[in-house]
């Protein structure tokens with residue numbers, strides 16, 4: 257029997273484990289893909305307080321090492337469901353069942369991908385899903401942001417401070433994101449809107465060299481030369497398998513606020529998987545601490 261069962265071995269989950277272990281709780285982190293989470297694919301992290309520069313993989317491996325040295329157990333299995341039984345919880349994976357007195361869901365999100373050839377191959381070589389993580393590496397260069405929501409608009413604005421030119425490529429001629437943000441971008445000399453256009457192809461074998469776009473109105477293909485492509489076409493939470501246990505919002509994010517409490521007592525949500533405004537490494541770590549301590553409080557019957 258574990259005191260705290262954590263589903264998800266990203267920054268939020270591992271931070272929760274550190275807080276749980278330091279409070280003397282028996283903690284297990286169950287991770288089905290890769291320990292470290294999203295940040296592993298960031299070549300360099302420069303916005304974590306107190307660490308001027310670190311690779312995403314080094315950051316997450318240090319975090320995992322820290323959690324394990326404190327005694328957190330790790331399980332490399334996909335959690336399929338959480339059952340509530342007599343005030344306890346059972347996390348079921350394809351291999352085993354893990355009984356726990358409390359559960360922290362730290363399942364993260366996955367960035368929606370374009371699903372085109374070379375996209376996966378060139379992640380870290382020009383293709384990025386995080387402008388705030390990777391934008392500074394494109395200082396003085398030309399880049400494209402794909403998407404028309406608030407994330408894409410904000411990414412374009414952020415990148416316009418570093419890059420020589422930012423193409424904002426959106427599949428419709430109207431943005432989904434806030435008008436005021438789009439208006440502000442329009443004023444920027446180094447931002448060009450490429451509307452009603454989809455990405456047909458990424459050019460480059462070892463590094464991104466450009467994009468072949470398709471003008472949806474004329475049907476014509478055209479090329480832009482860029483060394484970075486920031487894909488900001490939405491995020492996909494993976495909480496469906498827990499929807500009978502806790503409430504989700506209409507987009508599938510776990511309904512929980514800054515206290516990380518969910519609709520089910522004893523189940524907590526930490527990091528990008530919950531409803532929140534800012535999905536960053538720092539906020540994932542902060543959630544891990546909050547959820548870890550909240551679980552300890554729950555276990556103490558407070």
Ligand code: NAP
Pocket residue numbers: 368369370402403404405406407408410427428431432433488489490491533
């Ligand atoms: P989003 O609002 O869902 O927008 C995704 C954008 O990507 C849409 O413009 C969509 O086009 C486009 N898209 C989706 N699939 C695509 C595909 N396969 N190919 C090309 N384009 C595709 O996602 P988001 O911008 O990540 O924002 C998520 C949520 O967080 C939103 O509620 C947003 O308001 C919020 N957010 C808020 C702030 C803030 O400061 N308040 C900042 C960031 C995000 P269509 O428009 O044609 O569907």
